[in-house]
Amino acid sequence: MRWLVLGLLALAQEAAADCTRMTFEDVPMAVCEAKAGDDLRLFLKDANGQPYGGFGxxxxxxxxxxxVWAMNAGMYQPDLSPVGLYIEDGVQAHGLVTRDGPGNFGLLPNGVFCIGKRFSVVESRAFKVDPPxxxxxxxxxxxxVIEGAxxxxxxxxSDSLNIRNGVGVSKDGKTAWFVLSEQRVNFDRFARFFRDALGARDALYFDGSISRLYAPEIGRQGGGFAIGPIVGVVE
Incomplete structure (x- = not known):
């Protein structure tokens, strides 16, 4: 019985190993995976209405x-409020933005990462027409990545290099990959990692330079300055 218990514990620990490192064209990537059924959530404010600001x-x-792990999950204003659509536990805290504009957020097409019955990344204008x-x-x-392109x-x-993070989803919506480049990359290489290495049909950029990942199992604690929206798996 003792060996059975130890074996089951070992299997549970292996199943809990959600984060790993991969190398793509000589660039190390930290990858955390969420599966359908995982308790994946977004976090912004605490019970007192104050921004969490970090993983701790x-x-x-x-x-x-x-x-279990967490990362920053979208661009935010100086007061840590979301730039675009933000929904937490069914409550919308900020509306959808579909106009173009300066900076990476306004480089259309942009998109929405959605956690529902399945995971999805939906182009923002398509989301407005038919929101999941x-x-x-x-x-x-x-x-x-937009339907594989x-x-x-x-x-x-491009010589626009940065530490970057984002999310990609599988075609069946049952898997979501959250990636942080551990060296500076351009958008093209970062996007191709989602498509060509992970097989993501759709993927969305979260941010760059401020990108942070809390993943203790691979030695990342994610400390630093305050951040806005956070996505993570709860044990």
């Missing part, structure tokens, strides 16, 4: 449960 406050608020049911949603931009503005030889 979220983890403490969940006690006795805990964050989202328990959680965060808008950001630009889109990285790269964003039309990306250039393979």
């Amino acid at each position: 406050p979220v983890d403490r608020a969940l006690a006795p449960r805990r964050l 049911e989202c328990r959680y949603a965060s808008q950001s931009g630009p889109m990285l 790269l964003h039309p503005s990306f250039k393979p030889d």
